[in-house]
Amino acid sequence: MSKTEQPRIPVLDALSQHFKENAHMALRNKQLRHNMRTAMDSLITKRLVSMPDENERESLRELGNHVRARALSKLPELLEKLEANLTKRGVQVHWAETTEEANQIIFDIAKRRQAKLFIKGKSMVSEELNMNHFLKKQGIEALESDMGEYIIQLDYERPSHIIMPAIHKNAKQVGHLFENKLQTPYTDDVDTLIQTGRKVLRNKFFEADIGISGVNFAVAETGSLFLVENEGNGRMSTTVPPVHIAITGIEKVVENLRDTVPLVSLLTRSALGQAITTYVNLISGPRKANELDGPEEVHLVLLDNGRTQAFADAQLRQTLNCIRCGACMNHCPVYTRIGGQAYGTVYPGPIGKIISPHLMGLDKTEDLPIASTLCGACGEVCPVKIPIPELLRRLRKEDVRPPEEPLHYVKGQGARFSRKERTMWNIWKSMNTKPNLYRKFSYLATRLRFMTPNILAWSQNHSKAKPASYTLHELAKKHLGDKK
Amino acid sequence: MSDLFYDAAPNATRIAPPRPQPRKYPDKKPTHVYLFGTCVIDIMFPDAGFDAIRLLEREGITVHYPQEQGCCGQPAYSSGYIEQAKEVAKAQIALFENDWPVVIPSGSCAGMMRLHYKELFHDEPEVLAKVNALSERIYELGEFLLYVSKIQLKDQGQKTKIALHTSCAARREMNTHLHVRQLLDQLENVERIDHDHESECCGFGGTFSVKMADISGAMVLDKTKALKDTGVDQVVSADCGCLMNINGSLEKQNESLRGQHLATFLWLRTGGTHHE
Numbered sequence: 127m128s129k130t131e132q133p134r135i136p137v138l139d140a141l142s143q144h145f146k147e148n149a150h151m152a153l154r155n156k157q158l159r160h161n162m163r164t165a166m167d168s169l170i171t172k173r174l175v176s177m178p179d180e181n182e183r184e185s186l187r188e189l190g191n192h193v194r195a196r197a198l199s200k201l202p203e204l205l206e207k208l209e210a211n212l213t214k215r216g217v218q219v220h221w222a223e224t225t226e227e228a229n230q231i232i233f234d235i236a237k238r239r240q241a242k243l244f245i246k247g248k249s250m251v252s253e254e255l256n257m258n259h260f261l262k263k264q265g266i267e268a269l270e271s272d273m274g275e276y277i278i279q280l281d282y283e284r285p286s287h288i289i290m291p292a293i294h295k296n297a298k299q300v301g302h303l304f305e306n307k308l309q310t311p312y313t314d315d316v317d318t319l320i321q322t323g324r325k326v327l328r329n330k331f332f333e334a335d336i337g338i339s340g341v342n343f344a345v346a347e348t349g350s351l352f353l354v355e356n357e358g359n360g361r362m363s364t365t366v367p368p369v370h371i372a373i374t375g376i377e378k379v380v381e382n383l384r385d386t387v388p389l390v391s392l393l394t395r396s397a398l399g400q401a402i403t404t405y406v407n408l409i410s411g412p413r414k415a416n417e418l419d420g421p422e423e424v425h426l427v428l429l430d431n432g433r434t435q436a437f438a439d440a441q442l443r444q445t446l447n448c449i450r451c452g453a454c455m456n457h458c459p460v461y462t463r464i465g466g467q468a469y470g471t472v473y474p475g476p477i478g479k480i481i482s483p484h485l486m487g488l489d490k491t492e493d494l495p496i497a498s499t500l501c502g503a504c505g506e507v508c509p510v511k512i513p514i515p516e517l518l519r520r521l522r523k524e525d526v527r528p529p530e531e532p533l534h535y536v537k538g539q540g541a542r543f544s545r546k547e548r549t550m551w552n553i554w555k556s557m558n559t560k561p562n563l564y565r566k567f568s569y570l571a572t573r574l575r576f577m578t579p580n581i582l583a584w585s586q587n588h589s590k591a592k593p594a595s596y597t598l599h600e601l602a603k604k605h606l607g608d609k610k
Numbered sequence: 611m612s613d614l615f616y617d618a619a620p621n622a623t624r625i626a627p628p629r630p631q632p633r634k635y636p637d638k639k640p641t642h643v644y645l646f647g648t649c650v651i652d653i654m655f656p657d658a659g660f661d662a663i664r665l666l667e668r669e670g671i672t673v674h675y676p677q678e679q680g681c682c683g684q685p686a687y688s689s690g691y692i693e694q695a696k697e698v699a700k701a702q703i704a705l706f707e708n709d710w711p712v713v714i715p716s717g718s719c720a721g722m723m724r725l726h727y728k729e730l731f732h733d734e735p736e737v738l739a740k741v742n743a744l745s746e747r748i749y750e751l752g753e754f755l756l757y758v759s760k761i762q763l764k765d766q767g768q769k770t771k772i773a774l775h776t777s778c779a780a781r782r783e784m785n786t787h788l789h790v791r792q793l794l795d796q797l798e799n800v801e802r803i804d805h806d807h808e809s810e811c812c813g814f815g816g817t818f819s820v821k822m823a824d825i826s827g828a829m830v831l832d833k834t835k836a837l838k839d840t841g842v843d844q845v846v847s848a849d850c851g852c853l854m855n856i857n858g859s860l861e862k863q864n865e866s867l868r869g870q871h872l873a874t875f876l877w878l879r880t881g882g883t884h885h886e
Contacts, residue, residue, distance in 0.1 A: 496822070
């Protein structure tokens, strides 16, 4: 890295849930602020250009929502069908309730194959498992092959965006990183940098014992794993090593192949403004006896990790519609300013604020639901119409619900419960339901405006907020009289 | 596209229209309206509310201002205190007995009463029936003036340049950013300048500005910079929450630029004067 390094969220803190502290640090990083703004503006434009017709865009979103909602409405049934069809094709299906279980399943496969090197395509679920770290402790190296992920792995960081894990870095920063870590001459030419990275990774595909990937859509009807990518590394990781392990959350299942058409169209357009990705992979089993290519074994690990909790509640279930395009982040004014690492969770941005509480519990993510102005930009662009602001409000409710109250929809309910705050809202309620009290309060607030308390957090960025010297109630009464 | 319209939803016939149908407005201008002034206007910007009353009166409409009104309930609703929000909402719902339009000089409070009350009372059929009926009568001020009152504004002011800031709720729930633009464009001496990242939130978000003061501060600094960069004489907004945020930040920065509520701006531009 360059000498003039900006404040940076420590590597280990990228999963620390210190949202406020991390955000504070990120805001002071001018380079990050600049990179994020430029990158997000470009993605916002590209999305619009790729879906210029508003009616068509909205119809497609509606369709995407229907497809996802239908899949979720039959989730248990579709998962069973998926397992049956995959098994028929020779794919070994594993179920993991927790991240520990998933890691153990993966490790058991590795042990059996005496694996020492994993090569990975992109997989957010593997981040959820903290898999690289787990494998490292077992003496197994897991090398990222997605260029963005490779860059951040070199820099001991975590992904800051679902689709573009290194979006917070620019070419200059990557140039210095490669210079230091790969001992290549400094350049900020993007093509040269990518070639450098590719050269390093090329042989690893052949050396690796196991290839890891995520899944974009698991198709129940055909037993196929649908995977989109632009770099070809996904195809290499899933076909070259003798074993391929795909990892996915249980919600990624869709009913049939046809359902993937609108979803992939929405995914690539919403994420990058692309009509389609360079590579679209449909994996339907290991290499057959008469085939030359492909792995000997294919595994699918289906992970729950809190997803059934979201599934159990009709409103919260909508969280699981997500197809991981990242459009909500690209449009979020909060994410744009602090970047993904500040969230201290695997999934950052608006979608992370509603997924993470299910995965980790509200007690570990208590600040996330309130880290939004509810401006609605995320909901407006979500390709499958997840009502993110509505779900944020719902989680806020669970966040302040008394922990002893019997309804526990989300793990860690009542993380932000405070008797004092509740009392304050009860006073506010009385004031606004008892007109005489309200009028007395507003009269006093305006007449005693010089005594308005100074809210420190507000006055950091604003002059002191002072009430007017009279109320509208008074003006209206004087002008309109007592007419009802 | 047409090939994509297969039976996506169970028993779906065709996909529903992408956007809600444009709102149907009454053909005849009503003779009476209620004004719901909002708590922020009541205490922080009373003149804006009063100017709204006078604009409506000049249109020949009798304005009723129920003195029992308070807050719409949005702050509690957004903070997760749903029961408290419900009680407060119920108190407001009871105030508008006659079948007159309820005009609200704030996009976000109008959005709350028009759209979110339905969510708030989705499991209370009796209240919901009332809420649904009320919802149809809720208008944001700009929307009402343009489409119901069909106001014709006669600009009597000097040439001026302004920037318009719309609240996110107004923009994404009520579509009022379009109405307000159309209203302002009736004023011949007013030049409207678009600012950078216009559709982006100013960072207020109610308690967000206090609970996440750092991030909110970064947002409002960017917003005020974008507004200053336009070189306009004045900022206009139909939402006093945003105005509190933007003006408070501008004042802290010792800038002379300020935001003014739409009602006040329109009233003063069209020959109205301010009271004593």
